[in-house]
Amino acid sequence: MxxxxxxxxxxxxxxxxxxxxxxxxxxxxxxxxDFLEHGYFRWALILLFMILKAGFIVAIFMHMAWERKALxxxxxxxxIVLLVLIGLMAVEGDYTELTRLDFFSAPLAPAGHAEAD
Amino acid sequence: MAHSExxxxxxxxxxxxxxxxxxxxxxxxxxxxxxxKAMMWIFLxxxxxxxxxxxxxxMNVRLSTPVPWPNPSEVFALxxxxxxxxxxxxxxMTFDLITSxxxxxxxxxxxxxxxxxxxxxxxxITAAFGAIFVGMQAFEWTKLIVEEGIRPxxxxxxxxxxxxAFFMITGFHGLHVSAGVAYLxxxxxxxxxxxxxxxxxxxxxxxxxxxxxVDLVWVFIFAFxxxx
Numbered sequence: 001m002x003x004x005x006x007x008x009x010x011x012x013x014x015x016x017x018x019x020x021x022x023x024x025x026x027x028x029x030x031x032x033x034d035f036l037e038h039g040y041f042r043w044a045l046i047l048l049f050m051i052l053k054a055g056f057i058v059a060i061f062m063h064m065a066w067e068r069k070a071l072x073x074x075x076x077x078x079x080i081v082l083l084v085l086i087g088l089m090a091v092e093g094d095y096t097e098l099t100r101l102d103f104f105s106a107p108l109a110p111a112g113h114a115e116a117d
Numbered sequence: 118m119a120h121s122e123x124x125x126x127x128x129x130x131x132x133x134x135x136x137x138x139x140x141x142x143x144x145x146x147x148x149x150x151x152x153x154k155a156m157m158w159i160f161l162x163x164x165x166x167x168x169x170x171x172x173x174x175x176m177n178v179r180l181s182t183p184v185p186w187p188n189p190s191e192v193f194a195l196x197x198x199x200x201x202x203x204x205x206x207x208x209x210m211t212f213d214l215i216t217s218x219x220x221x222x223x224x225x226x227x228x229x230x231x232x233x234x235x236x237x238x239x240x241x242i243t244a245a246f247g248a249i250f251v252g253m254q255a256f257e258w259t260k261l262i263v264e265e266g267i268r269p270x271x272x273x274x275x276x277x278x279x280x281x282a283f284f285m286i287t288g289f290h291g292l293h294v295s296a297g298v299a300y301l302x303x304x305x306x307x308x309x310x311x312x313x314x315x316x317x318x319x320x321x322x323x324x325x326x327x328x329x330x331v332d333l334v335w336v337f338i339f340a341f342x343x344x345x
Contacts, residue, residue, distance in 0.1 A: 008229040008319060016226065020219035027215050031208045034190050034344055043345070050340035054333055061222045061329045063322070069133065070140035071148050075158050082169045089173050093180025100183050 009063040019060045026053045151319045154326070161330045164293075168334050171286050172341055178278040187274035189343045192265065193257070207343050210253050211335065217246035218332040221301075221325045228321030233308050236321055240305035243328060247298040254291045258284075286338060293331050300324055 030049035036042040059065040064072060130149065131139055140147050148155040179186055195205040224239035261267045261283075269284050271277040304324045307313065313320055 008317065009322060010226070010229045013223070013226060016219065016222045020215075020222070023215045023218070024212070027208075027211050030340065030344065031204065031211065034204050046340050046344045050336055053336045057218065057329055057333050057336070061218055062326055068140060068149055069137035071150060071155070071158065073137065074148070075162050078162060079165050079169070082166065082173075085169070086173050086176070089177040090180065093177040096177075096181035097183055100181065104183065 009066060011063075011066070015060060019056050022056060023053055026056075151323075153323050154319060157323045157326050161326065164330065164334075168286075168289070168337070171289065172337060175282040175286060175342065178282060179276070182276040182278055184276040186276050187272065187279050189345075192261070192267075192274060193343065204343060206253060206257055207339065210250055210257075211339055213246055213250050213253070214332045214335050217243045217250070218329055220246065221328045225322045225325045228308065228313075228318035231314075231318065233311065233313075233318075236318065237305045237309035240301050240308065240321070240324070244298045244301040244305065247294050247301070247328075247331075251291055251294050251298070254287065254294075258287075283342070286342060290331070290334055290338060293334065297328050297331050301328065 026049045030046060030053070033042050033045045033049070036045070058076075064076070130136065140149065190203040193205075193207050194201050194203045196202075197205065220239045221243045224236045224243060227233075227239060228236040266273050267280045267283070269281040272280050301324055304320055308318070308321060
């Protein structure tokens, strides 16, 4: 599809209707996760439907699947560094919580710790 | 725009990895798309960093507070005929945005087919769904502020950081939706008037990229703020 740009991104309507339908399905499914118990299963499903929805929007609706690699890598590459930020802040957040529990409720057992997040 | 001539004059359009190396090293225009589209993608990349910083900040305060986080499922529940439905309004808002994304994708398609009547009509519909979204958000904010007493510095349900994270993240997203509604309306009027008959209809795709991005951000907000 390298020459898709000569005429712009033109694709059969059918594919848009399919993806539209799928996005509705995934939205309904992710809304459904709200009725599950909090836990790893629920979180895994939330992430799964989130990634599926985001992937289809970027790949099909935003036409990334048909773009040249030069653009794909320039746009989708840099956000990878954000994972470093997220990782650092997750560690930092846990550390801060432990420090606060230590300072604010030293005489008490850290009850409510598990419920805090 | 003499864009397509530039591209063909620039030489080979090899696909795949060879093309990647060629595009970046051949001492010519790197991105073989209209400049407006490349710039929109780069703007959206910068916006990705902004929203990720917000969501990461929210993750950090939620992890670090020893006070229980208010349960979004209950905070955002609505009473319908006496039944408490969790996250109802947020669910409707999600479907509203997905619908608008679909109509936008169709508008792009009709634009490239040079069917400017349909393209403009679908863009107006998209903008209308966006306006409805902002309306529902205004309703949600009013309910939270007036009835539930949620403030950026505290709330009756739990961790005081809840309000700050909520208003910051959904507010910034709502601002994007509002700007998108204005942007789509302006472009749709110009499409309808025939301003792009000579230049081509890439502008519809560029506006579409922005709109899909707004929907994309909502996917992450919905997952991390409302469902987590």
